[in-house]
Amino acid sequence: MKKSDANQRQSPSELISKRIAELEDWRGETLSRMRKLIKQADSDVVEEWKWMDVPVWSHDGIICTGESHKKVVKLTFAKGAFLKDPARLFNSSLDGNTRRAIDIHQGEEVDASAFKALVRQAVALNSSGKSKPSKKVRA
Numbered sequence: 001m002k003k004s005d006a007n008q009r010q011s012p013s014e015l016i017s018k019r020i021a022e023l024e025d026w027r028g029e030t031l032s033r034m035r036k037l038i039k040q041a042d043s044d045v046v047e048e049w050k051w052m053d054v055p056v057w058s059h060d061g062i063i064c065t066g067e068s069h070k071k072v073v074k075l076t077f078a079k080g081a082f083l084k085d086p087a088r089l090f091n092s093s094l095d096g097n098t099r100r101a102i103d104i105h106q107g108e109e110v111d112a113s114a115f116k117a118l119v120r121q122a123v124a125l126n127s128s129g130k131s132k133p134s135k136k137v138r139a
Helices: 003-008 012-023 026-041 112-128
Strands: 046-050 054-058 062-068 073-077 100-104
Touching: 012 026, 012 046, 012 054, 012 062, 026 054, 026 062, 026 073, 026 112, 062 112
Parallel strands: none
Antiparallel strands: 046 054, 054 062, 062 073, 073 100
């Protein structure tokens, strides 16, 4: 049986839990903690498993993805450039026109309240049907 065949039989939530367990280090703990915060911020969030085995959290569109790399857990918000970030959680992918990311290194903590506020903003933006903020009309 191929790996992809086995994955097709598991729900996205099961696959995300499996990924977290496979990490067996700070990255798994971090991804688990951030997953919990996402679910607290939006009880209607949908967990998905896309592309090259990437955990994705959605609600009327993608909220964010969660990737684990050797030295960082990266949470990329699909429309992060359109979100207010007064706590300055976004620290990666800052040059793009749409996405923004939060890179979390070993030992770093993310402000839970500020993170949940970003998730709620992303859901509100997705639910509004707007992909970009409205532009002011020049006189």
